Amino acid sequence: MERLDRVIFYSLDKTIKTYRQFAQKRFFEQGFDITIDQWLVLNAIYEKPGITQLEIAGKVFKDTASVTRIIDLLIKKELLKRDVHSSDRRRFTLEITPVGTKLMTKIIHVVEKNREIALQGISDKDLILMKETLNHIIDNCKQVL
Amino acid sequence: MERLDRVIFYSLDKTIKTYRQFAQKRFFEQGFDITIDQWLVLNAIYEKPGITQLEIAGKVFKDTASVTRIIDLLIKKELLKRDVHSSDRRRFTLEITPVGTKLMTKIIHVVEKNREIALQGISDKDLILMKETLNHIIDNCKQVL
DNA sequence: TATCAATTATTGATATGTCAACTAAATTAA
DNA sequence: TTAATTTAGTTGACATATCAATAATTGATA
Numbered sequence: 001m002e003r004l005d006r007v008i009f010y011s012l013d014k015t016i017k018t019y020r021q022f023a024q025k026r027f028f029e030q031g032f033d034i035t036i037d038q039w040l041v042l043n044a045i046y047e048k049p050g051i052t053q054l055e056i057a058g059k060v061f062k063d064t065a066s067v068t069r070i071i072d073l074l075i076k077k078e079l080l081k082r083d084v085h086s087s088d089r090r091r092f093t094l095e096i097t098p099v100g101t102k103l104m105t106k107i108i109h110v111v112e113k114n115r116e117i118a119l120q121g122i123s124d125k126d127l128i129l130m131k132e133t134l135n136h137i138i139d140n141c142k143q144v145l
Numbered sequence: 146m147e148r149l150d151r152v153i154f155y156s157l158d159k160t161i162k163t164y165r166q167f168a169q170k171r172f173f174e175q176g177f178d179i180t181i182d183q184w185l186v187l188n189a190i191y192e193k194p195g196i197t198q199l200e201i202a203g204k205v206f207k208d209t210a211s212v213t214r215i216i217d218l219l220i221k222k223e224l225l226k227r228d229v230h231s232s233d234r235r236r237f238t239l240e241i242t243p244v245g246t247k248l249m250t251k252i253i254h255v256v257e258k259n260r261e262i263a264l265q266g267i268s269d270k271d272l273i274l275m276k277e278t279l280n281h282i283i284d285n286c287k288q289v290l
Numbered sequence: 291t292a293t294c295a296a297t298t299a300t301t302g303a304t305a306t307g308t309c310a311a312c313t314a315a316a317t318t319a320a
Numbered sequence: 321t322t323a324a325t326t327t328a329g330t331t332g333a334c335a336t337a338t339c340a341a342t343a344a345t346t347g348a349t350a
Contacts, residue, residue: 141167
């Protein structure tokens, strides 16, 4: 067996990539023409209307440059509308279009099902334990960052 | 508290991103002008001389297009050399240069230290448990892929 | 052996990640 | 109130991910 410390990061990487591929495939299969990342950003706005791009970036662990570009694409797809903010002209008001809202209400079922499939057979206890270990790793890395 | 199934993928994403940032920062800080992904590819060759690009892709969970491009950069950095394979002309023989070898023997200490820092305070038992849970998720997703 | 299929790798297009430089606007301080 | 600082967001450059199309070569088969 390989060394544990090495295998862990290997497994982490593989898990994220496999889950993303899986989730993306299911989006397309069910007819949703949207990437996982675009969904993440759209969802952040859906859950908190009036959210700023900076807040979105923090919420989905992306930098503001990525958020800007993803928002551009969401607008091109007519799922989102961008208007200048009434009181702070550095900011934008991001508003999900009716088409975007419809997509969100439909795609949530795929999202929930994806999570269910990916986690089936895994106990809450194991998930909680894993979450704690993951958070521990994050804290360890953050101390140096 | 948010729903567990949701939080888990959130934590996974955050962990990978934080660890990558942390590891990359330490590469640069210690004077190694190489990205994490370039290191992964170079390491695959280092550990298995004569490896094909297809095998590298499998080993580091990248597709062959990414591997091709990363190899291009490694060659530009003069850490790697690419020659036609003697018996199969579809393939290439990838050879790490002396400069590349030197880098690899030095950077391994940073890599080991990174893992040590990231995992400090976490028991082997918890790591093994996490690995099993991660593998379970991978298997669940693969069934659908 | 001529053809067809499989294998290995590259390339183009598009999306995203990361860093740095930049603009514009708002806030704070002198 | 002017000047400096901070904040919000954009843009360019480069690295990587993913998909599809392609090229070259090899292997299988009819």
